[in-house]
Amino acid sequence: MTVPKLLNVRDFQAAAAQILDPVHADYFAGGARDEITLAENETAFDRISLLPRVLRGRPAPDLTVDLVGSPTSMPIFLSPTAFHRLAHPEGEAATARAAAAAGTVMIAAMASTVAVEEVAAQGTALWFQLYLQPDLAFTESVIQRAAAAGCRALVLTVDSAVFGSHERDNRHDFHQLPDGLHCENMRDAGEVRPIQMSPEFSWKHLRWLQSVTDLPVILKGILHPDDAILAVEHGAAAVIVSNHGGRQLDTTPASIRALPAVVRAVGGRIPVLLDGGIRRGTDVVKALALGATAVGVGRPVVWGLAVDGGKGVSAVLEILRAELEHTLLLCGYGSVRELVAGLLLLPPGEY
Numbered sequence: 001m002t003v004p005k006l007l008n009v010r011d012f013q014a015a016a017a018q019i020l021d022p023v024h025a026d027y028f029a030g031g032a033r034d035e036i037t038l039a040e041n042e043t044a045f046d047r048i049s050l051l052p053r054v055l056r057g058r059p060a061p062d063l064t065v066d067l068v069g070s071p072t073s074m075p076i077f078l079s080p081t082a083f084h085r086l087a088h089p090e091g092e093a094a095t096a097r098a099a100a101a102a103g104t105v106m107i108a109a110m111a112s113t114v115a116v117e118e119v120a121a122q123g124t125a126l127w128f129q130l131y132l133q134p135d136l137a138f139t140e141s142v143i144q145r146a147a148a149a150g151c152r153a154l155v156l157t158v159d160s161a162v163f164g165s166h167e168r169d170n171r172h173d174f175h176q177l178p179d180g181l182h183c184e185n186m187r188d189a190g191e192v193r194p195i196q197m198s199p200e201f202s203w204k205h206l207r208w209l210q211s212v213t214d215l216p217v218i219l220k221g222i223l224h225p226d227d228a229i230l231a232v233e234h235g236a237a238a239v240i241v242s243n244h245g246g247r248q249l250d251t252t253p254a255s256i257r258a259l260p261a262v263v264r265a266v267g268g269r270i271p272v273l274l275d276g277g278i279r280r281g282t283d284v285v286k287a288l289a290l291g292a293t294a295v296g297v298g299r300p301v302v303w304g305l306a307v308d309g310g311k312g313v314s315a316v317l318e319i320l321r322a323e324l325e326h327t328l329l330l331c332g333y334g335s336v337r338e339l340v341a342g343l344l345l346l347p348p349g350e351y
């Protein structure tokens with residue numbers, strides 16, 4: 001069999017689909033219900049055109065950003081995705097090595113199949129993604145573990161009052177990890193607790209969270225500008241505009257379409273990050289031009305991991321870095337921090 005050249009993120013997607021168990025491939029790929037938002041996250045980027053500038057005499061582009069206190073080599077971070085050992089035996093440890101090598105932030109999922117201490121030991125800048133649990137004392141113990149392991153921020157996922165309905169998983173009856181794999185951050189006195197979601201959480205729980213930790217708290221899953229304002233008023237360190245990769249509420253707008261209103265509402269008071277549908281360097285440039293400080297990648301990381309462990313994740317991150325740099329050069333920009341909306345031709349009526 002000839003091995004196809006893996007030139008871009010899509011090539012990794014196709015290769016991963018060949019390698020993964022089909023049930024697990026569907027878990028990683030799938031979205032909620034009709035998967036309308038899942039598809040929109042990607043196609044909305046394609047409807048935005050780039051209007052490059054010429055003869056600007058710029059040096060090789062500077063890709064570095066300060067990501068909520070963590071300096072990174074590029075404005076691309078690893079969004080939290082669950083269950084990396086379904087993709088590769090080394091799981092989140094391999095992912096973290098690649099993040100460290102790339103010089104960027106990894107957000108470790110609470111639903112990791114490698115314990116946060118071992119993920120942190122790989123030397124990457126690490127943030128910890130949290131689902132508040134109805135047992136607040138247990139939640140606090142998980143936060144303390146993450147902080148003791150060296151996590152520099154908490155990323156509270158706020159788009160999940162209940163689990164999204166993933167019909168691909170329902171068709172396969174995929175509701176449990178295979179034998180030997182566990183959510184290692186959910187261990188409690190010898191047992192592994194199930195992750196629970198609850199519609200009863202409110203802004204007062206954010207206050208509670210801030211009262212039990214000194215870590216900055218970032219809210220992930222903001223789409224409505226009014227919630228972005230509430231996030232600022234409640235002392236969030238940043239917001240991540242995200243629809244959970246189209247896995248929670250279907251028919252929400254593509255993340256990129258929700259971004260400008262959130263950026264306007266926040267008015268520069270805190271950084272605005274984005275994830276969902278980033279597959280090319282041009283996508284990164286479009287998000288930054290619309291006001292994002294940095295973008296996260298979810299599935300592309302998993303595809304790299306499935307294809308070649310940590311080396312595969314590194315390859316995906318370096319492809320995106322090279323595409324981003326190439327795009328900036330062709331657009332006439334010398335830094336990711338100088339990107340402005342004037343670089344974009346937006347589809348009429350959509351923004």
Ligand SMILES: Cc1cc2nc3c(=O)[nH]c(=O)nc-3n(C[C@H](O)[C@H](O)[C@H](O)COP(=O)(O)O)c2cc1C
Nearest residue numbers: 028079080081082109157244245276277297298299
């Ligand atoms: C397989 C998978 C698992 C995920 N698990 C989590 C999770 O545990 N917590 C969370 O906040 N978001 C989770 N997400 C959402 C991602 O953090 C991110 O928002 C999304 O994947 C971004 O879209 P992209 O995959 O198009 O890059 C998951 C996404 C996928 C695809």
Ligand SMILES: CCCCC(=O)C(=O)O
Nearest residue numbers: 081082111164195244247
């Ligand atoms: C408790 C696991 C949650 C994983 C998740 O958020 C997703 O699959 O989108």
